[in-house]
Amino acid sequence: MINMINVTDSEIVKYLEAKKNDKIYDDTHLEYYCNTCGFYVHEQTKHCKKCNICVGKFDHHCVWTNNCIGEANYNFFISMIVSCFLFELLYFIKSFQFLIEKSY
Ligand SMILES: [Zn+2]
Ligand SMILES: [Zn+2]
Numbered sequence: 001m002i003n004m005i006n007v008t009d010s011e012i013v014k015y016l017e018a019k020k021n022d023k024i025y026d027d028t029h030l031e032y033y034c035n036t037c038g039f040y041v042h043e044q045t046k047h048c049k050k051c052n053i054c055v056g057k058f059d060h061h062c063v064w065t066n067n068c069i070g071e072a073n074y075n076f077f078i079s080m081i082v083s084c085f086l087f088e089l090l091y092f093i094k095s096f097q098f099l100i101e102k103s104y
Contacts, residue, residue: 001076003065003067005076006072007051007053007067007069007071007073008053009039009041009042009053009055009056010042010071011039011041011056012037015039027040030042031043036052037053039054042056042057044058045057045058046058048061055068055070056071057071062077065080
């Protein structure tokens with residue numbers, strides 16, 4: 001699910017939507033420019049070379065989900081980490097229980 005979320009910077013999405021509807025998008029409030037994409041982006045945006053997109057509030061490129069982790073999917077990523085941890089914890093507890101029961 002995480003790799004299905006579009007993590008492209010929201011300003012680029014707005015710009016492309018405006019262009020699609022033949023409207024002019026005002027990007028003068030943005031200071032940072034991505035030379036690769038050719039768009040003005042947010043300050044915390046970073047261009048990912050692997051995905052070849054600008055990611056809003058870039059955290060990292062995750063090899064497990066094969067997608068960037070940024071503003072759009074950060075909460076889902078944290079949920080995935082927490083649920084994996086809880087599953088491992090349950091697995092460890094049940095394995096330990098099994099070992100104790102077998103030792104008697
Ligand atoms: Zn870019
Ligand atoms: Zn990436």
